[in-house]
Amino acid sequence: GEDVEQSLFLSVREGDSSVINCTYTDSSSTYLYWYKQEPGAGLQLLTYIFSNMDMKQDQRLTVLLNKKDKHLSLRIADTQTGDSAIYFCAESRENGGFKTIFGAGTRLFVKA
Amino acid sequence: DTEVTQTPKHLVMGMTNKKSLKCEQHMGHRAMYWYKQKAKKPPELMFVYSYEKLSINESVPSRFSPECPNSSLLNLHLHALQPEDSALYLCASSREGLGVQYFGPGTRLTVL
Numbered sequence: 498g499e500d501v502e503q504s505l506f507l508s509v510r511e512g513d514s515s516v517i518n519c520t521y522t523d524s525s526s527t528y529l530y531w532y533k534q535e536p537g538a539g540l541q542l543l544t545y546i547f548s549n550m551d552m553k554q555d556q557r558l559t560v561l562l563n564k565k566d567k568h569l570s571l572r573i574a575d576t577q578t579g580d581s582a583i584y585f586c587a588e589s590r591e592n593g594g595f596k597t598i599f600g601a602g603t604r605l606f607v608k609a
Numbered sequence: 610d611t612e613v614t615q616t617p618k619h620l621v622m623g624m625t626n627k628k629s630l631k632c633e634q635h636m637g638h639r640a641m642y643w644y645k646q647k648a649k650k651p652p653e654l655m656f657v658y659s660y661e662k663l664s665i666n667e668s669v670p671s672r673f674s675p676e677c678p679n680s681s682l683l684n685l686h687l688h689a690l691q692p693e694d695s696a697l698y699l700c701a702s703s704r705e706g707l708g709v710q711y712f713g714p715g716t717r718l719t720v721l
Contacts, residue, residue, distance in 0.1 A: 528708075528709065530709070532712070537717070538714055538715070539613075539615075539697075539699055539712040539713050539714040539715045540652065540699065540701075540712040541712070542709060542710075542711060542712070545709055583649075585651055594657075594664070594665070595640060595642070595657040595659065595664060595665055595703075596654060596665075597654075597710055599651035599652060600651065601650070601651055602649075602650075602651055
């Protein structure tokens with residue numbers, strides 16, 4: 498079936514690293530995404546990774562993909578209070594047409 | 610430029626009103642989407658247009674009527690809505706059907 502799961506809440510101290518985890522069920526997933534949503538705002542695409550990659554790094558963000566375990570993670574280095582938001586993991590696949598499947602979102606709370 | 614714009618930002622309407630939400634992108638994307646998002650939930654897909662033709666209607670009630678006048682514009686016409694239709698309505702676009710989706714800031718709709 499179509500399922501993307503993530504933990505609902507994460508709290509970290511400012512300056513620490515945050516790791517947000519996600520699991521998905523469909524092995525034919527082609528793209529895997531991380532979106533950030535601040536209160537009252539739309540979804541901001543943070544980064545995405547193709548299913549034939551293991552890792553992608555972009556400044557403070559590192560995405561790791563374990564295809565065998567169908568596990569995706571987002572690491573935010575040196576977490577700042579401005580990183581407080583909901584982070585959605587999502588996936589889409591070549592035979593899925595136009596549909597992107599979203600997880601429930603992880604609320605990241607950064608303590609000063 | 611990866612910008613999707615939406616107007617209005619906020620909309621309050623009565624159950625007998627007719628209103629429209631607008632979405633615009635100038636990235637040359639050929640797929641455009643409407644999503645509905647309730648508080649603390651992931652976005653739910655409503656409609657997809659591909660090359661200005663309706664490709665997906667996720668069994669959305671007929672009081673929501675989408676329109677794609679050209680490849681850059683997407684409208685959502687609203688009529689006889691119910692209070693439970695109050696939500697954040699997000700527009701997104703992607704280059705093609707399988708592709709990274711870029712979201713607009715959303716329209717916060719309140720139905721009285």
